[in-house]
Amino acid sequence: xxxxxxxxxxxxxxxxxxxxxxxxxxxxxxxxxxxxxxxxxxxxxxxxxxxxxxxxxxxxxxxxxxxxxxxxxxxxxxxxxxxxxxxxxxxxxxxxxxxxxxxxxxxxxxxxxxxxxxxxxxxxxxxxxxxxxxxxxxxxxxxxxxxxxxxxxxxxxxxxxxxxxxxxxxxxxxxxxxxxxxxxxxxxxxxxxxxxxxxxxxxxxxxxxxxxxxxxxxxxxxxxxxxxxxxxxxxxxxxxxxxxxxxxxxxxxxxxxxxxxxxxxxxxxxxxxxxxxxxxxxxxxxxxxxxxxxxxxxxxxxxxxxxxxxxxxxxxxxxxxxxxxxxxxxxxxxxxxxxxxxxxxxxxxxxxxxxxxxxxxxxxxxxxxxxxxxxxxxxxxxxxxxxxxxxxxxxxxxxxxxxxx
Numbered sequence: 001x002x003x004x005x006x007x008x009x010x011x012x013x014x015x016x017x018x019x020x021x022x023x024x025x026x027x028x029x030x031x032x033x034x035x036x037x038x039x040x041x042x043x044x045x046x047x048x049x050x051x052x053x054x055x056x057x058x059x060x061x062x063x064x065x066x067x068x069x070x071x072x073x074x075x076x077x078x079x080x081x082x083x084x085x086x087x088x089x090x091x092x093x094x095x096x097x098x099x100x101x102x103x104x105x106x107x108x109x110x111x112x113x114x115x116x117x118x119x120x121x122x123x124x125x126x127x128x129x130x131x132x133x134x135x136x137x138x139x140x141x142x143x144x145x146x147x148x149x150x151x152x153x154x155x156x157x158x159x160x161x162x163x164x165x166x167x168x169x170x171x172x173x174x175x176x177x178x179x180x181x182x183x184x185x186x187x188x189x190x191x192x193x194x195x196x197x198x199x200x201x202x203x204x205x206x207x208x209x210x211x212x213x214x215x216x217x218x219x220x221x222x223x224x225x226x227x228x229x230x231x232x233x234x235x236x237x238x239x240x241x242x243x244x245x246x247x248x249x250x251x252x253x254x255x256x257x258x259x260x261x262x263x264x265x266x267x268x269x270x271x272x273x274x275x276x277x278x279x280x281x282x283x284x285x286x287x288x289x290x291x292x293x294x295x296x297x298x299x300x301x302x303x304x305x306x307x308x309x310x311x312x313x314x315x316x317x318x319x320x321x322x323x324x325x326x327x328x329x330x331x332x333x334x335x336x337x338x339x340x341x342x343x344x345x346x347x348x349x350x351x352x353x354x355x356x357x358x359x360x361x362x363x364x365x366x367x368x369x370x371x372x373x374x375x376x377x378x379x380x381x382x383x384x385x386x387x388x389x390x391x392x393x394x395x396x397x398x399x400x401x402x403x404x405x
Contacts, residue, residue, distance in 0.1 A: 022370030
């Protein structure tokens with residue numbers, strides 16, 4: 001069986017002329033215009049574009065967004081509570097909604113990240129007791145899920161639960177309620193709230209911990225009936241590429257739950273690697289972390305290999321590169337663009353896969369009954385013949401009649 005057969009479907013088309021007669025012996029140009037698979041990236045540049053104050057900054061951000069859109073169809077937008085609502089009742093809804101609509105108008109599927117997390121938590125919650133903190137946490141989920149319903153219908157509902165109740169870097173409201181409710185108790189409540197207010201939403205749990213601890217947590221959550229739509233797996237590789245052996249191990253261990261897998265935050269470095277003795281990546285704070293030619297070639301090789309392995313696995317539905325440019329988290333050279341907006345080899349490597357090897361373009365000729373067949377990657381297609389056009393959505397093996405117009 002072909003390695004990527006699960007990503008493809010076959011179409012048997014009956015092609016009609018505008019008058020309803022079979023389009024006999026007509027040349028057809030079949031061109032894929034969208035992917036069903038979610039090829040994603042952090043979409044923070046869209047927020048920065050909306051926020052831009054000067055023409056110069058706006059031009060820089062616009063160029064980045066256009067290059068982002070040339071590559072990706074899936075974006076993660078920030079909902080970190082401490083930043084989204086720094087003062088009670090004063091939220092970034094208007095800014096975030098504008099960024100979301102900008103991307104949606106260009107056909108991008110969106111995810112909000114995250115609804116509950118102990119890091120970048122709202123400091124003003126600390127004045128309340130645990131009961132009130134939980135009430136406000138659930139209210140925050142209800143508000144965001146309701147406000148963005150129909151624009152954002154996918155959420156990282158809760159982030160990094162494995163470490164949440166034992167997190168000891170600093171006191172915070174969410175760790176407090178997680179200690180009180182327990183991991184499963186808190187996850188059950190936040191998922192129930194999100195599910196109630198957007199029953200059709202895709203709801204993820206997300207974690208950087210890929211050890212057996214995450215597996216045990218997932219077992220408990222599923223036994224408790226938590227409506228997890230997909231398992232989120234972070235893969236921040238600041239200290240070096242996982243390698244195929246670890247990638248395959250993670251895929252094998254987490255695919256046993258029978259849920260879709262989303263690689264939610266993928267990072268590969270194009271400069272000097274973070275020292276191996278660093279336990280918490282946030283502890284590596286440097287003022288300058290340059291990209292290098294050697295590192296860029298390494299990053300391109302690694303990202304192509306990892307994406308190919310993930311795309312080849314039938315349970316993986318989404319892959320999200322985390323930083324689009326080099327001036328983001330930890331100042332790391334983790335982007336696909338350099339700071340001057342020039343494309344790194346990793347950008348070009350991904351483009352050659354997403355819009356090259358994994359995209360279908362064919363020229364066909366109908367038979368004397370107007371039939372034509374093709375097999376292609378699942379997604380949207382434009383079909384053209386002698387100035388007439390039609391569209392097709394290919395999601396499974398299809399028998400379709402299309403009329404050229």
